[in-house]
Amino acid sequence: MRAAFVTPGAYPVPAPRGGSVERVVENFVPLLADNLEVRIYGRTAKGLPRRGMLHGARCERVRAPGRRAYLSGVVAGLRVYRPQLIEVENRPRMVPLLKRKFPGARVWLHLHSNTFISGKAISPRELQECLGAADRILVNSFFLKADVERRSPRVASKLGVVYPGVDPARFGRPTVRETIRSAHGWQHRQIVLFAGRLIPLKGVHHLIAALPALIRRHPNVLLVIVGSPFYGSSRTSAYSRKLLRMARPWRRYVHFEPYASHDQMPAWFSMADVAVVPSVRREAFGLVNVEAMASGLPVVACRVGGMTEIVEDGVTGFLVDPRRLDAELPARISLLLEDEALRTRMGALGRERVVERFTWRHTAERWLAELYRDLEAAGEKE
Template sequence: MHKVAFVTPGAYPVPSPNGGSVERVVEKLVPLLQPAIEARIFGRGGARLRPLGRLNGVVCERLPMASRGAYMNRVVRRLRAWRPDLIEVENRPKTILRLRREFPRANLWLHLHSNTFLLRPYLNDKRTLLASVRAADRIIVNSRFLREFVVRQAPEAAGKIGIVHPGVEPERFLLPHREVGRAQRGWCDRRIVLYMGRLIPLKGVHHLLKALPELVRRVPNVLVVIVGSPFYGSGRMTEYSRKLRRMAKPYAAHVHFQSYVPYDEVPEWYALADVAVVPSVRREAFGLVNVEAMAAGLPVVATRIGGMPEIVQDGNTGFLIDAANAPAELADRLSLLLANEALRAEMGRRGQARVCEQFMWQHSAAGWLREWNGFWGGGR
């Protein structure tokens, strides 16, 4: 059996209950790849996590994280000791360059979860980007959008890119609308729009708040619930998150801010909602929150940005809007959905069916293994 190492960035441990979208993909995807391969996850240590442990049958080596450089030095030493047949680097193109120097004959894959680390300040010049692409034997991306982005930057990469969508566990989100939960919060008579995610400018929450005056005029009992913080696992504020609260202040009766919640509690917030909104303004390579909302049976109103049109089907599982006209279109589509329970229910059912057909972790694992079989069957 071939041995495959999965090298996480070291930002969060695996498993990572308080954040780290890359680590969560590794946590959910990698165990499903066995027994086809012998997988091993390399990541940072964490409280109450053993330095050497198992995650659903996969060995996890958890290393001290004094600094990024020290972490990678330890990873290199452990890779030399384990001697994998393939090393997959998660979302850090520059790490590929380091590992190519350390292991010149190794099979190296780069798994991109976003384009963030292909841009400044993480990659400062085109030469480094091209070198990272050349150093990888295979590049896995999570959407057609991200594939096209990489190819525009490095056309020579076109022949080595494969698409593997991330997924969800639908059963975690199949919760009934919890009238008890609404009653506890005094929300029984409210129409609830849910935003779930980080409070950073590219997520576009300011556009949602700009839509409030018109949305309140059309749907007087609307409540916009904003769940999230600027940082994973922390309620720490930034100037942007404070700005959002200032924007919401005139409509305090129609906005509820809920700071970061652990991932285990996320389905409970979807269960309270009538509609989910994803108003990102740029660079959303995939947008897993769309899939989570659909799994929960919610119609989704999302911007036509990045990989999100690959998930949300306009007019079928929700609505896609133009980022350039987001406030007006958000008010229009959200008020339409909040006024029409039958439409919400039908779109919600279609969304759940789409998730079960395409966006489960089992689909992700099957996609990764197709890439593996094609690569290894090519004579490696």
Template sequence: MAVPRVAFVTPGSFAIPSPKGSSVERVIEYLAPRLDRRRFEPRIYGRTGRGLSRVGSLGGVRIERFPAADKKAYVRAVGTAMRKFRPTLIQVENRPLYVLRLRRRFPRTKIWLSLQSKTFIGKRYISRSALKRSLAAADRVLVNSHWLRRTVAEMVPEAADKLRVLHLGVDIDRFRPPDDPGSGERRRRLREDRGWTDRTVVLFMGRLIPRKGVHHLLAILPKLAEAHPDVLLVIVGSPFYGSHRDTAYSLRLKRMARAMKRHVLFVPYVPYTKVPDWFLAADIAVVPSKPGEAFGLVNVEAMASGLPVVASRVGGIVEVVEDGETGYLVNPANMEAELLDRIGALIRDPELRSRMGAAGRKRVEEKFTWQRTAEAWMELYERG
């Protein structure tokens, strides 16, 4: 008996595999190869990329790539290619409008929509009527948190019974805590090479955009440095994926940091392959996002690396970080005062950092691995 054929349609924003891809592409890069090939035949459809062939393979999964400058033409090309594959299921990643376009070409095929954020269900990208039609055309809608499930259900109540939560994961073999064999020595060398031997490193990893809240960290840095002269705030990221271009906001952040040069370091966007080392060399991770963060892969990456996480009590983050156990959750209404207090408490108490970091690693191993995500996906499919 033939196994179900599953077509994963990525947005066409970044190629797979690519060190410059966003979290949307990363989900498929890690999920699809983990599906049991005795039960499913996955195939990935994405955009072309420099140095990548038109047809390739990732973990044994076939990838077909198409030009994506014109998104309508991209979806048409993907649709034409999928006719040869004859998928049992088409899963559209984070682009509701693609569901409508593909439904017209595949009226009898099961189509799922997977949402990783609320960005592409907002009015800036899609009208409410088009969103309703898109969700109506989908057989199931996957979301990465209970918060996003509630958000979508409030926007389109008639789609509520189609929504299923599929938490995301992290590669626990790549993101390792410092007490793992070999990781401690690597951490020592990384910190020595970067001149961090006598510093307490507070790490922000992410895009430099207002909703990520980096300005709050820079606002509290003078008081934090006064109380803890060895603190170093390391800000890794740029406004855009795979680019070092500045924006008005990123330039504002750099102006805020001028008076605190000894205590802040900006590191432009780094390839995803290099991200684990930045977590390994740090002491504390901070995620001061504004309301609307659906999940935040950075939280599970930090926890997998044995770091305590100080994050906003918003969106799906509350489903990942356990307040007082794997880190601290801070209230947006009192963001800066609570950031200062919680980060300060962790700087003062290395034992607390170690205990919370170990609890975070354990929580990730139990709940947030890519293998668990794949198993949950397969169970959702087979449940019907």
């Protein structure tokens, strides 16, 4: 069976400098190559050929000066390839167009967030058309599944949950820990790590606001913030500059790392004691939670969105009430900083949970299970 995966076109595949959707595709699609013939469609980038292989998956890269040009290039490639299945990544508007162009193919939509199904991105009427045109709709959490059902109850039977994952072998390398700490002069600090984009949704301002309480109880604490407002760039924004101003009185206790590539992130996780994910609104999944747990770190996260499906409260970390963040966030972080045995136990259970449920191999297996269900349902209709 020939299957095509159409990425949004914002970043190439592979995407070393950012692009969360592209990163999911580049990690799990090659694992399908033992069962299917797979091709990934993305944009061109400096240093990448127009055509290439990625661990068994063929990559077709389109010159994309604009959205229309990208889509036209993808359609031209699909006409040559003639796939039986086309999966659109996170762009509902592409689905009806591809369904019209390729009426004999199954066209799936794989949603990685609710960004492009929200009222700001698409009207309710157009959303119904786009979701209705899809033969199957994959989502990355049960939270997002419920959100899609609420917006369009009639597509409930088309929905399937496929969690993203990590490669555990890349994370959890304790031998790197002291080397990195020594390089920064942090041998005797207790390190609280935030990793992610610096945007209001991620709640970093709440973490900085918790610093005075943490410093009083843990004078050697260091908050390390790894990330920038934009993928693959160290450019600042009004919000990131606000965070710098907030942290100025506590400069001895905060380190900003403006940008680190995905390949560099395992090293940053390895030198931390606790990971904090203070997203205040409902993220669909939150892959950083899984990466932290794969690294053997306990996680303190908000009880919102898909994060409740990843972090087991009181087992692999703590979930805090977003309405009581100012009190609960420093309290839970402090509890972990003062109890090494608790940190170690939660970190080990977190990594165990990742290995059992959240690897890219699990992602591929869940995707294949959705394929078999879809083919069975299509056969029944015939």
